[in-house]
Amino acid sequence: MKKISLFLILIVTMVATHASLEVQKVADNVYALVGETTQRSPSNFGNNSTHGVIVTKEGVILIDSGASYLGAKELHQAVQTITDQPIKIVINTGGQDHRWLGNDYFQQLGARIIASTKTQADQKTRADYHLTRLGSLIGKSLDGTNPVFATEVFDEKMNLKLGKVDLELLHFGAAHTVGDIIIWMPSTSTMFAGDAVFNDRMLGVGPARDIHSWISVFEKMAEFKPKHIVPGHGHISNLSVATKNTYDYLTFLKTEISKILDNDGDMLEASKIDQTEFHFLSGHQDIAGKNAQWVFETMEFDY
Ligand SMILES: [Zn+2]
Incomplete structure (x- = not known):
């Protein structure tokens, strides 16, 4: 009996330390670290998100620093399975917790931290909210997390170079x-x-x-005709898959809510929209109804 419980403890510990980041190769020297698509949990350190890694001769660019200090450490360990190069630049693509609460960890390693001006402001506004919420979702896995805001900002566009790699950072407006x-x-x-x-x-x-x-942000992004997309959540894809999973759903909501508003319908009708067409996307049970209500609230003002 003792042996069995010791074995179980060992398995649980292994799961906790080898949390769930999958390394996906995108192109030469370009990778995605794909986290779970479920809720933030103690074993994923809040990293229920996807991150980008670009390896150059002068160091690594990491896209999004994770939701916690330990989450950042986990990302770093995943990067170290790809390369020995140090992480020189961290870019925060947005103001959600898993995009930036690991900044402190990477700043201590000497990395520059870049975000849009609006994201930096969002980080300042919502830091306490994120920490409180993460505290209840990931518990002890939040230990050591100290919010560090982006130190280099830009309004709409920034050109970035490291090694021989050129990047364009673009803020086209609000998305998530x-x-x-x-x-x-x-x-x-x-x-x-x-x-x-x-x-x-x-x-x-x-x-x-x-x-x-x-x-509109998605449409501007599509104009680049990217061959590969590293998303904020889920696996890498091409543009047509991203369109099906994100753009088609957004336009579906917009169309359905417009129909309701055209007929003087109310919020209750909005929450009853049939979204089964998008039930292939996980987590729909928790978020589909809220999405319809949020879109209704926003679009009501336009009418
Ligand atoms: Zn997110």
């Missing part, structure tokens, strides 16, 4: 959060879309709750 950016890497035709693209799981229209802006 108010300061979301997308990152274009022309040499590999890769778009690091941050939370402008959700694959595998259903997106949340909040916190920005600006569906018109998100649709």
Whole structure:
């Protein structure tokens, strides 16, 4: 009996320390670290998100630093399975916890921390909220987390170079959060879309709750005709898969809510929209109804 429980403890510990980041190769020297698409939990350190890694001769660019100090450490360990190069630059693509609460860890390693001006403001506004919420979701896995805001900011566009890699950082408007950016890497035709693209799981229209802006951000991103998309959540994909998982869902909500508003319908009708067409996206049970209500609230003002 003792032996069995010791064995079980060993398994549990192994699961906790080898939390669930899958390394996916995108192109030469470009990778995605794909976290769970479920809720933040003690074993995923809040990293229920996807992150980008670009390896150059002068060091690594990491896209999004994780939801906690330990989550950042986990990302670092995953990067070390790819390369020995140090992490020189961290980019926060948005203001959601898993995009930036690991900044402290990487700043201590000497990394520059870059975000849009609006994301930096969002970080300052919502830091306490994120810490409280994460405290209840991940418990002790939040230990050591200290919010460090981005130290280099830009309004709409920034060109970044490291090694021989050129990147364009672009803020086209709010998507999932108010300061979301997308990152274009022309040499590999890769778009690091941050939370402008959700694959595998259903997106949340909040916190920005600006569906018109998100649709327009997606359209501007699509104009680049990226071959590869590293999303904010889920696995890497091409543009047509990202369109199906994110853009088609956003436009579906917009169309359905417009119909309700045209007929003087109310919020209750909005919450009853049939969304089965998108039930292939995980987590729809928790978020689909809220999305419809948020879009209704926003679009009601336009009518
Ligand atoms: Zn997110």
